[in-house]
Amino acid sequence: MELLKNRIRTDGLVLNDSLLKVDSFLNHQLDPQLMFKMGEEFARRFSGEAITRILTIEASGIAVAIMAGLVMQVPVVFARKKKSAVTTDDLYCTKVYSFTKKESNDIIVDKKFLAANDRVLIIDDFLANGEAALGLANIVQQAGAAVAGIGIVIEKSFQPGASKLKAAGFRVESLARIAAFSGGQVQFVPEV
Amino acid sequence: MELLKNRIRTDGLVLNDSLLKVDSFLNHQLDPQLMFKMGEEFARRFSGEAITRILTIEASGIAVAIMAGLVMQVPVVFARKKKSAVTTDDLYCTKVYSFTKKESNDIIVDKKFLAANDRVLIIDDFLANGEAALGLANIVQQAGAAVAGIGIVIEKSFQPGASKLKAAGFRVESLARIAAFSGGQVQFVPEV
Numbered sequence: 188m189e190l191l192k193n194r195i196r197t198d199g200l201v202l203n204d205s206l207l208k209v210d211s212f213l214n215h216q217l218d219p220q221l222m223f224k225m226g227e228e229f230a231r232r233f234s235g236e237a238i239t240r241i242l243t244i245e246a247s248g249i250a251v252a253i254m255a256g257l258v259m260q261v262p263v264v265f266a267r268k269k270k271s272a273v274t275t276d277d278l279y280c281t282k283v284y285s286f287t288k289k290e291s292n293d294i295i296v297d298k299k300f301l302a303a304n305d306r307v308l309i310i311d312d313f314l315a316n317g318e319a320a321l322g323l324a325n326i327v328q329q330a331g332a333a334v335a336g337i338g339i340v341i342e343k344s345f346q347p348g349a350s351k352l353k354a355a356g357f358r359v360e361s362l363a364r365i366a367a368f369s370g371g372q373v374q375f376v377p378e379v
Numbered sequence: 380m381e382l383l384k385n386r387i388r389t390d391g392l393v394l395n396d397s398l399l400k401v402d403s404f405l406n407h408q409l410d411p412q413l414m415f416k417m418g419e420e421f422a423r424r425f426s427g428e429a430i431t432r433i434l435t436i437e438a439s440g441i442a443v444a445i446m447a448g449l450v451m452q453v454p455v456v457f458a459r460k461k462k463s464a465v466t467t468d469d470l471y472c473t474k475v476y477s478f479t480k481k482e483s484n485d486i487i488v489d490k491k492f493l494a495a496n497d498r499v500l501i502i503d504d505f506l507a508n509g510e511a512a513l514g515l516a517n518i519v520q521q522a523g524a525a526v527a528g529i530g531i532v533i534e535k536s537f538q539p540g541a542s543k544l545k546a547a548g549f550r551v552e553s554l555a556r557i558a559a560f561s562g563g564q565v566q567f568v569p570e571v
Contacts, residue, residue: 246459
């Protein structure tokens with residue numbers, strides 16, 4: 188998505204050879220117009236998938252997921268992170284390891300908000316090692332529902348997440364795919 | 380806002396005499412169409428205030444704030460919660476006590492994302508004791524910016540938050556104002 192890639196070029200800060208800071212429009216300050224256009228783009232890419240619900244994870248996934256839900260006219264559920272969840276019969280729960288924070292969190296979703304006949308679009312802001320997306324997919328599968336696709340804002344294609352998700356059989360659509368950070372510059376994966 | 384009040388009547392769950400569960404459309408599962416209409420309503424109510432930025436707090440405030448930002452065409456910043464923040468010269472920080480969770484969190488905003496000439500609309504999902512809104516207002520004031528108003532989705536008018544904010548001189552606009560929960564039913568404050 189050219190609009191997003193241009194924004195990353197102008198406003199993204201390359202911190203080191205694996206970290207990109209995009210807190211001026213995606214993670215801390217949010218650009219609502221850009222978020223809406225990303226929602227439209229996810230709706231376009233997954234238009235053939237008969238999506239019934241969107242699943243994301245707090246907090247940075249919510250803004251783009253709600254825009255996709257607005258365009259696709261489906262409800263959005265965000266998984267909550269807990270240091271350690273009290274597992275009950277009412278909740279789906281799984282463990283997600285964060286390589287950035289070097290800690291595990293439980294993520295939980297109330298069973299009321301996923302049905303076995305749902306076709307779920309998973310949306311998240313970043314894809315690096317794939318742990319969050321795999322955790323969300325695990326929850327969808329616990330519900331007996333189908334993962335209709337995984338929509339990512341920024342994919343770090345030099346890390347193993349995208350390959351892991353594709354190897355697991357999921358369709359992954361990333362709006363910007365980063366091949367490398369070299370010399371403080373972002374190199375995108377060439378579009379075919 | 381009649382649409383919201385009707386949704387609270389049909390889908391809200393009164394848990395006890397002070398707790399309302401609205402996780403089917405506001406806190407965990409989100410209804411994007413309703414969120415958009417609430418964004419429009421905030422834009423209408425604050426249209427004379429020359430808002431330049433919206434400030435909310437993760438996670439439940441983000442969805443409605445981003446919709447208000449979309450309609451009003453201004454950036455949205457969400458404050459982050461930390462158990463204990465490392466204060467640096469780059470961050471505004473203040474402490475917020477949660478009566479629900481009976482714990483304090485530091486909330487932080489990067490100084491880059493608030494300017495002294497900003498007119499800030501604070502948005503949050505619930506107003507009960509007013510601690511979160513007062514914390515956000517404190518951060519706006521640390522930046523030397525103006526609090527142009529406070530927009531709340533659900534105000535529990537039987538708790539002291541709204542009075543505290545008004546006593547502090549802030550304009551508060553709440554889309555649904557609850558007078559009491561009696562017999563498991565939601566009683567709204569009559570509109571004048």
